Amino acid sequence: MAANKTQGQQLTIFMAGITSACAGIAYLSNGTGKVALVVGIVLLALAFWKFYSIKSLEGKIALESQPPLQKLMGLVVNIVGWLVVLLGIHLTPSVGGRMVAAILGLTISLFSIVIMLPTACNKNAIWKA
Numbered sequence: 001m002a003a004n005k006t007q008g009q010q011l012t013i014f015m016a017g018i019t020s021a022c023a024g025i026a027y028l029s030n031g032t033g034k035v036a037l038v039v040g041i042v043l044l045a046l047a048f049w050k051f052y053s054i055k056s057l058e059g060k061i062a063l064e065s066q067p068p069l070q071k072l073m074g075l076v077v078n079i080v081g082w083l084v085v086l087l088g089i090h091l092t093p094s095v096g097g098r099m100v101a102a103i104l105g106l107t108i109s110l111f112s113i114v115i116m117l118p119t120a121c122n123k124n125a126i127w128k129a
Helices: 005-026 031-057 068-091 095-121
Strands: none
Touching: 005 031, 068 095
16 A cells, blocks of 8 residues: 555556566467566566665654564464365365365464464554553
């Protein structure tokens, strides 16, 4: 999300560049696809350069560093949830078993996303100062 005019312009250039690059990759066999890819890469490079140049205008961030171990645990639990889904689908022959494995895995992942990660990120929240 852009907070000022300069960030909005750079975000627009970035979105145009990523769209053009993706279209160029999709139609790489055509001449226009190659041109679109090159234009997209140039626009992306311009956007990244501009992002880097306006970084110095931001100032000091308001948040302290968040606890990395808690964030890592949230990520691990989320990945475990998706592994439960994938392994349950591949290892269970019945539809009911697959549904139970999918619901269990998604519940584990949602627990990680809704409970564990916000807890880690709110440890040093700005409103608790």
